[in-house]
Amino acid sequence: MEINLLYFEGCPSWQNALKNLQTVLRNEGLAMSINLIEVKSDQKATEMKFLGSPSFQINGEDFWPETRQSYSTNCRVYKTQEGLKGWPSTEMLREKLLKILKNKE
Numbered sequence: 001m002e003i004n005l006l007y008f009e010g011c012p013s014w015q016n017a018l019k020n021l022q023t024v025l026r027n028e029g030l031a032m033s034i035n036l037i038e039v040k041s042d043q044k045a046t047e048m049k050f051l052g053s054p055s056f057q058i059n060g061e062d063f064w065p066e067t068r069q070s071y072s073t074n075c076r077v078y079k080t081q082e083g084l085k086g087w088p089s090t091e092m093l094r095e096k097l098l099k100i101l102k103n104k105e
Contacts, residue, residue: 001058001104002058003034004057005037007038008039010073013087014087016087018034020089020093024093028097049062054076056088056093063096063097080092
């Protein structure tokens with residue numbers, strides 16, 4: 001199984017998100033690949049239903065889905081235990097990933 005991490009180059013948060021995801025995979029002993037997918041235009045954002053940078057997907061489904069009318073290359077904000085941040089915490093990623101994997105069984 002693969003995880004897509006979608007981002008755009010101007011996003012200051014995607015590298016922190018990648019580090020947190022790598023930490024979770026390592027700590028949980030999950031041998032999953034991470035595909036870095038750069039979203040380079042608003043047109044591509046619309047095609048991919050990109051919810052902002054960074055976003056995480058498995059099988060094209062976002063970890064934290066939202067319904068939107070339009071999509072663009074923008075930053076995404078996550079509600080963490082420490083307040084709003086530009087990337088989810090390791091605990092948020094761990095909980096979400098384990099829940100997704102359990103539902104896939």
